[in-house]
Amino acid sequence: MRYEAPESVEKACQLLADDVGHARILAGGTDLLVQIKTDVLDPSLLIDIKKIQELREINTGSGGFRIGAAVTGAELKEHDGLRAAWPGIVEAANLIGSTQVQGRATLGGNLCNGSPAADSVPALIAAGAKVVIAGPNGRRELPVEDIMVGVRKLALTKGELIVSFIVPPRPKQGGDAYLRFIPRTEMDIAVVGCGVSLQLDADGTCTFARLALGAVAERPLLVGDAAKALIGSKLDAKAVDVAAAAASAACRPIDDKRGTKAFRIKVAAVLARRTIQIALDRAHGKTGTTH
Amino acid sequence: MMVETPTTAKGSHADAVATASVVALAFSINGRHCAVETVATAMLLDVIRDQLGLTGTKKGCDLGACGACTVLADGRRVKSCLALAASYDGADITTIEGIGTPDRLHPLQAAFIRHDALQCGYCTPGQILSGIALLAEKPKDIAAIREGMSGNLCRCGAYPNIVAAIAEVAGL
Numbered sequence: 001m002r003y004e005a006p007e008s009v010e011k012a013c014q015l016l017a018d019d020v021g022h023a024r025i026l027a028g029g030t031d032l033l034v035q036i037k038t039d040v041l042d043p044s045l046l047i048d049i050k051k052i053q054e055l056r057e058i059n060t061g062s063g064g065f066r067i068g069a070a071v072t073g074a075e076l077k078e079h080d081g082l083r084a085a086w087p088g089i090v091e092a093a094n095l096i097g098s099t100q101v102q103g104r105a106t107l108g109g110n111l112c113n114g115s116p117a118a119d120s121v122p123a124l125i126a127a128g129a130k131v132v133i134a135g136p137n138g139r140r141e142l143p144v145e146d147i148m149v150g151v152r153k154l155a156l157t158k159g160e161l162i163v164s165f166i167v168p169p170r171p172k173q174g175g176d177a178y179l180r181f182i183p184r185t186e187m188d189i190a191v192v193g194c195g196v197s198l199q200l201d202a203d204g205t206c207t208f209a210r211l212a213l214g215a216v217a218e219r220p221l222l223v224g225d226a227a228k229a230l231i232g233s234k235l236d237a238k239a240v241d242v243a244a245a246a247a248s249a250a251c252r253p254i255d256d257k258r259g260t261k262a263f264r265i266k267v268a269a270v271l272a273r274r275t276i277q278i279a280l281d282r283a284h285g286k287t288g289t290t291h
Numbered sequence: 292m293m294v295e296t297p298t299t300a301k302g303s304h305a306d307a308v309a310t311a312s313v314v315a316l317a318f319s320i321n322g323r324h325c326a327v328e329t330v331a332t333a334m335l336l337d338v339i340r341d342q343l344g345l346t347g348t349k350k351g352c353d354l355g356a357c358g359a360c361t362v363l364a365d366g367r368r369v370k371s372c373l374a375l376a377a378s379y380d381g382a383d384i385t386t387i388e389g390i391g392t393p394d395r396l397h398p399l400q401a402a403f404i405r406h407d408a409l410q411c412g413y414c415t416p417g418q419i420l421s422g423i424a425l426l427a428e429k430p431k432d433i434a435a436i437r438e439g440m441s442g443n444l445c446r447c448g449a450y451p452n453i454v455a456a457i458a459e460v461a462g463l
Contacts, residue, residue, distance in 0.1 A: 001312070001332055003312060003377045029373060029378070033355075033373050034354050037354065046375070074367065097355070099368060099424070100369055100421065101370065103369050185441075187441050187442065
């Protein structure tokens with residue numbers, strides 16, 4: 001196995017494109033290095049992207065955020081502007097592992113590890129974030145929900161890597177939240193995860209909503225029917241009931257040691273309700289953290 | 292910096308290590324400059340223990356779960372078993388050997404003794420390093436200490452005393 005730490009995106013893409021074996025991108029390494037140690041993966045080349053400045057920065061411009069793929073969860077938490085605008089994204093990223101892991105684990109790695117239970121992904125999908133992808137033929141953008149196409153399967157072609165996440169400005173009277181269900185209080189993997197982003201107009205009618213679920217299918221899901229139930233409503237009990245039912249209906253989970261199909265389907269609705277409520281409180285300007 | 296050697300097709304991690312390329316690294320460890328050559332696949336933990344002989348940093352699970360291997364890298368706590376040594380070229384590393392001396396203990400070490408915050412002691416170097424970083428993060432209450440220390444397991448179950456020791460030094 002070779003190790004390279006290029007200092008430009010172009011060089012990293014070139015290394016990826018030229019590799020005839022099975023190169024892997026090393027961001028924080030909190031998933032990849034475990035997979036190498038346990039013989040799940042045996043890469044021919046590790047391309048460490050943490051020396052590429054563009055991937056290490058959070059830039060604010062035009063009210064939104066451009067978050068480098070190799071920015072760590074700890075760095076997200078330390079960014080006051082991002083925490084104020086998108087607390088759901090920051091909290092989701094900081095549910096991943098312990099503080100020691102958060103000092104290394106990245107948004108790009110959480111997405112590209114390709115786990116349907118990745119905590120940051122439903123939060124990013126709910127926020128309407130896009131991904132900037134660099135490759136041999138230049139750059140392109142895709143919505144976050146289009147990146148993961150199955151367990152450990154990504155919509156990236158050879159030589160491509162994720163450079164950054166583009167998160168829109170926080171909508172006026174908007175709020176987001178992410179909750180997950182785990183049987184422990186810390187250091188666990190989501191049985192179900194739910195991200196919600198909402199926007200209200202002056203009289204409290206919901207004008208925009210996105211709800212995404214994790215760990216209930218082979219990939220994170222954007223639940224359009226849940227958003228439909230919320231948009232145009234005052235987020236009254238009936239609208240939330242319909243959205244929660246839509247969340248359950250969208251699930252196509254597996255039975256595993258963390259939870260059964262039936263349990264996940266039921267919990268999806270419960271989490272949807274709770275997450276909508278927190279996002280609503282935030283849209284009304286209430287602050288506070290969920291964890 | 293790179294010396295390339297042939298790579299294996301599909302083999303065990305041990306095979307991969309045997310054929311990995313060699314990297315030359317320089318970092319500061321407990322304030323002392325050190326230069327090592329190691330395989331590209333080496334973890335920071337193994338370099339610290341096996342090449343530098345600093346065995347105060349412990350190997351527990353070796354999979355990033357238990358926290359026994361916690362060290363400070365540029366002031367931030369990391370699990371050295373999940374840190375590729377090659378990624379830390381130029382870094383400033385602190386291990387338990389850099390914290391206090393037998394006659395001049397770090398205040399957190401002294402508090403661990405006062406509160407009986409250990410039994411077998413295996414996890415203690417990691418607990419101390421993690422606790423020192425947590426103190427710098429200024430935990431606001433006991434719940435924040437408990438959450439902040441959730442990456443360090445203690446098989447003996449000294450958790451209440453560990454939390455009490457950190458709380459005392461934090462002034463909570």
